[in-house]
Structure formats: C-alpha cells, structure tokens
Amino acid sequence: MQCSRGDIDALGDAGSGDEKISTARSEAMMVEATIKAFVEASISAEEFERSIQSDASFERLLKNEVRLPAYIQEADLYTHLISQDYSRIGSVYNVQQLLCSFLKKHEIAHICSEKYGELFELTLKVQPKWLDLPAWYFSRAIDGEGASKGKALVGMLKKKIAQDFRFLKAAPKWLQSPDWPFVEGRPLVFVGQIDIGSLRHDTAQLYIFYDEHTGTFVTSSQSC
Incomplete structure (x- = not known):
C-alpha cells in the first residue's frame, strides 16, 4: 500500500x-x-x-x-x-x-484463504431457508465434528441443526431475513407466530420463542 x-x-x-x-x-x-x-x-x-x-x-x-x-x-x-x-x-x-x-x-503479496469460501458453500448445503446461521455457531458446529468431511460432514451438520433449532409445529415464516434468537449461545425453541398487522397497520408478525433454561418467553417482530 x-x-x-x-x-x-x-x-x-x-x-x-x-x-x-x-x-x-x-x-x-x-x-x-x-x-x-x-x-x-x-x-x-x-x-x-x-x-x-x-x-x-x-x-x-x-x-x-x-x-x-x-x-x-x-x-x-x-x-x-x-x-x-x-x-x-x-x-x-x-x-x-x-x-x-x-x-x-496495491501489489501486496498475500494468499487468499479458501476457508471462508468453503464455509459459505457448506452453509448453503446444510442451512434451511428459515435460518441464517451466525458464523460462530457454524464454526463451533464444524469443530465439534472432528475430522468429518464431505457428505459425512454435511449429514452430521444437518442433523445437529435439526436438533438445535426446534419448533412446536412449523418453522417460522419470516417477513424479512431469518432472525432466530440465541441466549448464551443456545438457540431458543420456536413456539409460533401471530399476525399483528391490525396493530401495526401493515403486514406484521410476532414471533414467540421459549427459553427452556429459564422458563421464559422471548418475542420479536417483523413487518414489511
């Protein structure tokens, strides 16, 4: 430079x-x-x-x-x-x-690591459309699978995501980008969503999550 x-x-x-x-x-x-x-x-x-x-x-x-x-x-x-x-x-x-x-x-010698590209491609293979996994969760999940690679790693990650991101009846239908809450690194349980459009005077949903460790509910909303 x-x-x-x-x-x-x-x-x-x-x-x-x-x-x-x-x-x-x-x-x-x-x-x-x-x-x-x-x-x-x-x-x-x-x-x-x-x-x-x-x-x-x-x-x-x-x-x-x-x-x-x-x-x-x-x-x-x-x-x-x-x-x-x-x-x-x-x-x-x-x-x-x-x-x-x-x-x-700027002609600065460097090696562009393949790590982030590989992580991104792997995310696209295992992540459901109703999730947008944070990088720290994904990295931790991969580290937990040891030396697993390829199809074996994809299968294990899909299984882990299904175990961690639970819902009572159906996955959330987001109006905007997925925004699944975590508490101390733990994904909460999705209970359901309520149409609150009549309160907001636009298209709006209230999302309800449950924290099993504290017995409390956490809510968030999205509108468009």
Missing part, C-alpha cells in the same frame, strides 16, 4: 517532514498487515472487525479508497467495511474477496 500525499496530510499534526512521513508509512504497514492477516484467515472476522472499529488508522487510509465495484453502495472502502455484519458467513466471505482484490491492486 503506497502512502499518497493525502494519506500523509490526513494524519494531522503528528509531526513534520520525515517524522510525519514515517508515521504515515507505519500506519499503512499496520493496516496492510491486519488486512493480510484477515484474508489469510490468520485472525478471525471478529478480530478484524474490532480492529477497523477501534483503530482510526483504518479510517484515515481506507477512506481514500473510492474506486469500488459497482455493487457496493457506500462511497469508500472504510465505510463499506464498518457497515458489514461480521457475524454472517456470507458477509465475511464477500469482505474477504473484496480485500483480496484490494491487496492485489
């Missing part, structure tokens, strides 16, 4: 002359190393998210990246990165692919 004049000026009053340039280069190297560690799966998506949220160096440098693929709505790379949901495997995979292209553009 090369430091432009704008990158260096954005650092503010960190010093002048050689000191200021040195600071800019150090920040660029740190940002580069963190991005590289993420795309190579050396650090987790959660660690990467914490870095870009807490370290102002990312904003100072990545705000200048404005030539992005047409599908991205945000004006710059930094704004796009902080708007992503890193708990979702699909989002993590998309961010990784974007950043691999970013590193290639």
Whole structure:
C-alpha cells in the first residue's frame, strides 16, 4: 500500500517532514498487515472487525479508497467495511474477496484463504431457508465434528441443526431475513407466530420463542 500525499496530510499534526512521513508509512504497514492477516484467515472476522472499529488508522487510509465495484453502495472502502455484519458467513466471505482484490491492486503479496469460501458453500448445503446461521455457531458446529468431511460432514451438520433449532409445529415464516434468537449461545425453541398487522397497520408478525433454561418467553417482530 503506497502512502499518497493525502494519506500523509490526513494524519494531522503528528509531526513534520520525515517524522510525519514515517508515521504515515507505519500506519499503512499496520493496516496492510491486519488486512493480510484477515484474508489469510490468520485472525478471525471478529478480530478484524474490532480492529477497523477501534483503530482510526483504518479510517484515515481506507477512506481514500473510492474506486469500488459497482455493487457496493457506500462511497469508500472504510465505510463499506464498518457497515458489514461480521457475524454472517456470507458477509465475511464477500469482505474477504473484496480485500483480496484490494491487496492485489496495491501489489501486496498475500494468499487468499479458501476457508471462508468453503464455509459459505457448506452453509448453503446444510442451512434451511428459515435460518441464517451466525458464523460462530457454524464454526463451533464444524469443530465439534472432528475430522468429518464431505457428505459425512454435511449429514452430521444437518442433523445437529435439526436438533438445535426446534419448533412446536412449523418453522417460522419470516417477513424479512431469518432472525432466530440465541441466549448464551443456545438457540431458543420456536413456539409460533401471530399476525399483528391490525396493530401495526401493515403486514406484521410476532414471533414467540421459549427459553427452556429459564422458563421464559422471548418475542420479536417483523413487518414489511
């Protein structure tokens, strides 16, 4: 990653002359190393998210990246990165692919790990349409299956999902994206849903879940 004049000026009053340039280069190297560690799966998506949220160096440098693929709505790379949901495997995979292209553009040597792509493909094979599994649940489930691979792993994961995500009569029919609640890492039991459109004055559903550990009910709603 090369430091432009704008990158260096954005650092503010960190010093002048050689000191200021040195600071800019150090920040660029740190940002580069963190991005590289993420795309190579050396650090987790959660660690990467914490870095870009807490370290102002990312904003100072990545705000200048404005030539992005047409599908991205945000004006710059930094704004796009902080708007992503890193708990979702699909989002993590998309961010990784974007950043691999970013590193290639800046001629930064890296190896784009196949981990996230493989996780995403596996998710599509085992995940019902009424679920959107968080990345941490999926990773934990895979770790629990040991050395299982291929069809055996797919079968075991489908069985585990069926055991963990229970419902009394039928799976929820979401109006928006699936939003199955967890409490301390445990998926709750789906009891049912109620049409509350007459209360909201639009198409709306109330979803009712039960926590077997506490004996309490948890509700959420969606509308469209």
